Amino acid sequence: MxxxxxxxxxxxxxxxxxxxxxxxxxxxxxxxxxxxxxxxxxxxxxxxxxxxxxxxxxxxxxxxxxxxxxxxxxxxxxxxxxxxxxxxxxxxxxxxxxxxxxxxxxxxxxxxxxxxxxxxxxxxxxxxxxxxxxxxxxxxxxxxxxxxxxxxxxxxxxxxxxxxxxxxxxxxxxxxxxxxxxxxPNNQKALFNLGILSIQSGQYDKAVDRFRQLVAVNPEHVEGTFYLALSLANTGEKEEAKTLFNKVKGMSNDPALNTSVDEELAKLN
The missing domain is CATH 1.25.40.10 (Tetratricopeptide repeat domain)
Known part of the structure; x- marks a missing residue:
């Protein structure tokens, strides 16, 4: 990722x-x-x-x-x-x-x-x-x-x-x-790291909760948005995941990030 x-x-x-x-x-x-x-x-x-x-x-x-x-x-x-x-x-x-x-x-x-x-x-x-x-x-x-x-x-x-x-x-x-x-409760760094740890342990439902809170606090958090989309994709919420992955592409011009997003979108199609 x-x-x-x-x-x-x-x-x-x-x-x-x-x-x-x-x-x-x-x-x-x-x-x-x-x-x-x-x-x-x-x-x-x-x-x-x-x-x-x-x-x-x-x-x-x-x-x-x-x-x-x-x-x-x-x-x-x-x-x-x-x-x-x-x-x-x-x-x-x-x-x-x-x-x-x-x-x-x-x-x-x-x-x-x-x-x-x-x-x-x-x-x-x-x-x-x-x-x-x-x-x-x-x-x-x-x-x-x-x-x-x-x-x-x-x-x-x-x-x-x-x-x-x-x-x-x-x-x-x-x-x-x-x-x-x-x-x-809105500490962005702690929310992000707890979300990452939930992903690492395969607890995508918990990761969704952490990253939802993170992007609610900071809607421009690129990493948080990316991982919220990834977590949603792994909990079966494919349409919302697609929407967020596409949003990520509009939030950053980083070619490596866009490549990663495209790979995730391809898995959902």
């Missing part, structure tokens, strides 16, 4: 673990240009946006400045700059590594959130369950610092939930998502 993430399934339980970034290096730091992503990281290079020459130059410059720094204070300050350069080049595990260095030195909710978001982005591309577990754990550690200061940060809580779903304890993640929904 066009929007459907890669998954790792544990026994009979759905487990969302989208993609892999790279082979492990110190503390989750990925190798890249100037290093080398390595064979295992090649798949991730295809998933992530290719870095432009300008982004690679900025990364090389930031890395040189960081390596040249001798005092701890300057190095910690430059860690944020280097992390941003890695993020711009779509090297999210490396970005997380340096954002974490900066966060541990500086403290503060925003600093830990940046590190958590970078690790989470890397987690979403983890191609193996082991790598997803490593990056998910790093993201959780950062988000836990965020939630200590701001328990109402539902975005961080939702991301923590998704890392658990890719772990050996997926029910803890589902429980957290339900807690988010209990606090904010």
């Amino acid at each position: 066009f929007f459907l993430p890669k998954v790792v399934v544990n026994d009979d339980k759905e487990s969302l673990a989208k993609g892999e970034t790279t082979a492990a290096v110190p503390e989750g730091h990925s190798e890249d240009d100037g290093h080398n992503h390595g064979a295992e990281g090649e798949a991730a290079a295809d998933v992530h946006t290719k870095a432009t020459p300008e982004q690679l130059l900025a990364l090389t410059t930031a890395r040189a400045k960081y390596n040249k720094a001798t005092d701890t204070q300057t190095k910690n300050r430059l860690a944020t700059e280097l992390a941003a350069a890695y993020a711009a080049a779509s090297k999210y595990d490396s970005a997380g590594y340096y954002y974490e260095i900066a966060a541990n030195a500086r403290g503060g909710e925003k600093s830990y959130k940046k590190a958590g978001d970078a690790y989470y982005e890397a987690f979403t591309f983890a191609a193996t369950q082991q790598r997803a577990g490593e990056l998910g754990a790093k993201a959780r550690n950062m988000y836990e610092q965020v939630l200590k200061n701001n328990p109402s940060d539902l975005d961080a809580k939702t991301n923590v939930a998704m890392t658990y779903i890719a772990s050996s304890n997926p029910m803890q993640g589902i429980t957290l998502l339900r807690e988010v929904i209990a606090t904010d």
Whole structure:
């Protein structure tokens, strides 16, 4: 499916673990240009946006400045700059590594959130369950610092939930998502992820409920509309599914999405 993430399934339980970034290096730091992503990281290079020459130059410059720094204070300050350069080049595990260095030195909710978001982005591309577990754990550690200061940060809580779903304890993640929904019934991210998990477990009727609510909250949610159509198709509501699939084609000019929609429509004809 066009929007459907890669998954790792544990026994009979759905487990969302989208993609892999790279082979492990110190503390989750990925190798890249100037290093080398390595064979295992090649798949991730295809998933992530290719870095432009300008982004690679900025990364090389930031890395040189960081390596040249001798005092701890300057190095910690430059860690944020280097992390941003890695993020711009779509090297999210490396970005997380340096954002974490900066966060541990500086403290503060925003600093830990940046590190958590970078690790989470890397987690979403983890191609193996082991790598997803490593990056998910790093993201959780950062988000836990965020939630200590701001328990109402539902975005961080939702991301923590998704890392658990890719772990050996997926029910803890589902429980957290339900807690988010209990606090904010219209939380789009939680509704979307619960809908995806329902699809993964073949519970299309529940998926219909989640995605109906999502598109009611945000009628322009392309992914939500696509998956509502897909869920309806799998519950026998073919005519409504066709209508929604055609609506999706009018919501986006993405050729890959349109191809996916056409494939689903062909199944219904």
